[in-house]
Amino acid sequence: MNEKIKMAVNGGIDFGSRLNAAQLRTIAKYMDDEESIEVTTFQQLYVEIPKDKEEEIIEEFKRVGLVCYPVGNYVKSLRTCNFCKGEEQEGMPVAKELNNRIAGKPVPFTLKVAYTGCPVGCGEPMLSDIGVMKMKDHYNLYIGGKAKGKDAEVGFLLLENLTPDQLYNAVEQIIDLYSENGKKREQFYKFIKRVDKNLILEQLAI
Ligand code: SF4
Incomplete structure (x- = not known):
């Protein structure tokens, strides 16, 4: 039997989490009638595709504007708001660059x-591991939020009034710190509790 692999897919960062008819048809092409698709809380669909056709399917998905991401212990694609006040005013290009x-x-x-x-x-940036909030022309950065469980917590403000470049640098460096110093399967909020906030700030060069 043909081995299948799981992949996360969405329509990229746009005004709300949407898929058009061409995108839905393209995804459905690779599904049997009895198969279903999982919609995650993170604005992604989990689809299963034949492993031996992975590259060509990803290319086909790209052609209709679908974006594919790995499933598992990876940074998820950005969960975003609907940019209701407009692309530029709400910083959609910055969200796209950060996601890239x-x-x-x-x-x-x-x-x-x-x-x-x-x-x-x-x-919902306050309930995410890392949350970005645009404040007029600058960006505030929150870390350590935890949405699940009865011990759910909101994140705390780590840095404020960042330019886009400062934001990219800070987020990339925080992720690198976590990758290098986090224990195997240690969740980000636990890592943040274990490592002192000031130690994180000291390590950042933004
Ligand atoms: S966070 Fe602000 S810009 Fe984004 S959808 Fe909500 S109200 Fe609109």
């Missing part, structure tokens, strides 16, 4: 990063 830089990086445990275009916070 970090999504799919291997980490000790699945890492969730959220972006929200204004302080209303529809992208």
Whole structure:
């Protein structure tokens, strides 16, 4: 039997998490009638594709605007708000660039990063491992949020008033610190509790 692999797919960062008809048809092409698809809480679909056709299917998905990510202990694609006030005002290009830089990086445990275009916070950045909130022309960076469990917690403000470049650098360096110093399968919020906040700040060169 043909081996299948699981892949996370979405329509990229846009005004809301949407898929058009061509994208849905392309995904359905690789599904049998009795197969179903998993919609995750992280604005991704999990699809299973034949391993021996992986590259050509990813190319085909790309042609209709689908973006593919690995499943497992990687940085997830950015969970975003719907950018209701407009692409530029809410920093969609910054969200896209950040996503390009970090999504799919291997980490000790699945890492969730959220972006929200204004302080209303529809992208729920405070409940993510790493959360970005656009504040007028700058960006605030939160870390350590935990959405699940009865010990759920909101993240704390690590850095504020960042430019886009400072934001990219800070997030990339925090992820590198976690990759290099996190224990196997240590969740990010536990890593943040174990490593002192000031120690993290000392390591950052932004
Ligand atoms: S966070 Fe702000 S910009 Fe984004 S969808 Fe909510 S209200 Fe709109």
